[in-house]
Amino acid sequence: MGSTAPDGLVVVDKPGGWTSHDVVGRTRRLARTRKVGHAGTLDPMATGVLVLGIGKATRLLGHLALTDKTYDATIRLGQTTVTDDADGDALETVDASHVTDEEIAREIALLTGDLLQVPSSVSAIKVDGVRSYARVRAGEDVELKARAVTVSAFEVLARRGDALDVAVTCTSGTYIRALARDLGAALGVGGHLTALRRSRVGPFSLADAAPLEPWDDARVLPLDAAVSASFPRRELTADEAVALSYGKKLEPTDVPGVVGAFDPEGRCVALMDDARPLVVFRPA
Numbered sequence: 001m002g003s004t005a006p007d008g009l010v011v012v013d014k015p016g017g018w019t020s021h022d023v024v025g026r027t028r029r030l031a032r033t034r035k036v037g038h039a040g041t042l043d044p045m046a047t048g049v050l051v052l053g054i055g056k057a058t059r060l061l062g063h064l065a066l067t068d069k070t071y072d073a074t075i076r077l078g079q080t081t082v083t084d085d086a087d088g089d090a091l092e093t094v095d096a097s098h099v100t101d102e103e104i105a106r107e108i109a110l111l112t113g114d115l116l117q118v119p120s121s122v123s124a125i126k127v128d129g130v131r132s133y134a135r136v137r138a139g140e141d142v143e144l145k146a147r148a149v150t151v152s153a154f155e156v157l158a159r160r161g162d163a164l165d166v167a168v169t170c171t172s173g174t175y176i177r178a179l180a181r182d183l184g185a186a187l188g189v190g191g192h193l194t195a196l197r198r199s200r201v202g203p204f205s206l207a208d209a210a211p212l213e214p215w216d217d218a219r220v221l222p223l224d225a226a227v228s229a230s231f232p233r234r235e236l237t238a239d240e241a242v243a244l245s246y247g248k249k250l251e252p253t254d255v256p257g258v259v260g261a262f263d264p265e266g267r268c269v270a271l272m273d274d275a276r277p278l279v280v281f282r283p284a
Contacts, residue, residue, distance in 0.1 A: 002032065003032070004031065004032045004033045004055070005030075005031035005032060005033060005054055005055070005217045005220055006054070006055070006217060006220050006222055006223075007054060007055035007056040007057050007220075007222065007223040007281075008053075008054055008055070008057050008220040008221045008222045008223050008225070008226055009051060009052065009053055009054070009057055009060070009220070009221045009223075009226045010027070010031075010051075010052045010053075010054060010219060010220055010221070011049060011050070011051055011052075011204045011208040011209045011210070011221075012027075012049075012050045012051075012052060012209060012210070012211070012212050013047065013048060013049065013050075013206065013209040013210060013211055013212075014042050014046070014047055014048060014049075014050040014198075014212075015047060015211070015212070016044070016045055016046070016047050017044055017045070018044060019044050020038050020041045020042050020050060023038065023050060023052070023212060024036050024037065024038050024052065026212060026213075027052055027054070027212065030212070030213070030215040031054050031215070031217075031220075033054065033055060035054065035055045035056075035058055036052060036053070036054055036058065037052065037053045037058040037061055038050055038051065038052050038053075038061070039051045039052075039053070039061040039062075039064060039066050039201075040066055040069070040172065040198075040201050042198060043085070043087075043177075043196065044087070045085060045086065045087050045193075045195075045196060046196040046197065046198060047196070047197045047198075048071075048196075048197040048198030048199055048206065048209070049198045049199065049200060049201050049204055049205065049206060049208075049209050050198075050201075050209075051064070051066065051201060051202075051204055054220060055223070056223055056281050057223050057226060059279045059281070060223070060226060060227065060230075060271070060279065063258060063271055063278065063279065064202060064230055065202050065203070065230070066172070066201050066202035066204075067171050067172045067202070068152075068169070068170075068171065068200075068201075068202060069169070069170060069171070069172065069174075069198060069200060069201045069202075070153075070167065070168070070169045070198070070199050070200040070201075071167070071168045071169075071170075071176055071196060071197065071198050071199065072157075072165070072166075072167055072195075072196075072197045072199055073165075073166050073167075073168060073176050073180070073193060073195060073196045073197070074163055074164065074165050074166070074193070074194045074195040074196075075163070075164045075166060075179075075180040075183060075184070075191050075192070075193060075194070076162055076163050076164075076180075076191060076192055076193075076194045077096040077099060077162045077163075077164065077183075077184055077187065077189050077190070077191045078093060078094050078095060078096030078162045078184075078189045078190060078191070079092070079093045079094075079190055079191070079192060080092050080181070080184065080190035080191070080192060081192045083120065083177070083192075084120045084175075084177035084178060084180060084181040084192050084193060085120075085177045085180070085192055085193040085194070085196075086192065086193065086194045086195075088192075091190075092190055093190075094189050094190065095189075096162045096187070096189040097161075097162070099187050099189060101156075101159065103187060104156060104159075104164065104183075104187065105156070107183055107186040107187055108154050108155075108156065108166075108183065110186070111151060111154055111179055111182060111183060111186075112151050112152075112153070112154045113150070113151065113152075114148065114149075114150050115148070115149050115150070115151060116146040116147070116148060116149075117146060117147055117148075117149045117174065117175065117178050117179075117182070118143075118144055118145070118146045118147075118178065119144045119147060119175050119178055120175050120177045120178050120181065121143070121144060147173055149170060149171055149173050149174040150170060150171045150174075151168060151169070151170045151171075151174060151179070152169045152170065152171075153167065153168065153169040154166065154167075154168050154179070155167045155168075163194070176193060176196055177192070177193045177196075180192050180193040203229070203230065223268060223281065224262070224266065224267055224268045227260035227268045227271070228260060228262075228268070230260075231258055231259055231260040231271065232255050232257070232259045232260070233259065233260050233262060234253060234255065234259045234260065234261045234262065234272065235262055235264075236250075236261050236262060236263050236264070236269060237264070238263070238264055240261075241261075241263035241264070241269050242284060244261055244269050244270050244272070244277055244280070245269055245270070245280060245282055245283055245284040246283075246284050247277050247280055247283075248277075249275050249276050249277070250272070250275045251275060252274055252275040253275070257273065258271055258272070258273050258278065259271070259272050259273075260272075261277075263282075267282060268281055268282070269281060269282050270282070
């Protein structure tokens, strides 16, 4: 066993059939540390961009601007399933060949913008402390509350019979499965998701991602570089760096929002918001 992988971020192209937790578990073994976390869960059937934090960078994940996401997906019209995707048992199958492109375009337009979306009942949302999918599998009839989401783009790339290849850009908390379900319902024929690939989350895209294996510690974006790439940078004096490392508040600057604070040696001491330390990476 070698030394622990460096603190930093890793962008993985998640394989199908793996849960996000599976990826974390494997990364813990490859990076030789228990301190691994992920941002933005992907369903097992989904592939694509999954951002991981290693070591101290696990504390960075919650502050990254990862709310804006883009997906490539395939929706099958004419069939509903228990899970709103291809992993669930079929509930009803009907002929959807009569649905026109114009009807599809009209309903997609109505599913674009600020929406109140009811998540799929087979989801990880907790209801009275129990995951919704666990309640459904136990035979309960679960109805989740609608949530405010934003779908900034919803475009049909190709139609292949009853299958629609689409691209979706949306905010965190949007269920692409639910978009497939709602589009099919609006067209009166039902629908479900058959494929899903996340191509971007925040500033990270498939161009930044690689398969989990073979592993190389060199693929880890070091903590200092990750902070510098993700936030405005504040240069500290040696005295300020010491004070901040103790969790003390500094004099504010005219830069709004979260900034990365770096000592004279170029090391990130902390994330700050309005001169207050949010996360101290190098305590005194």
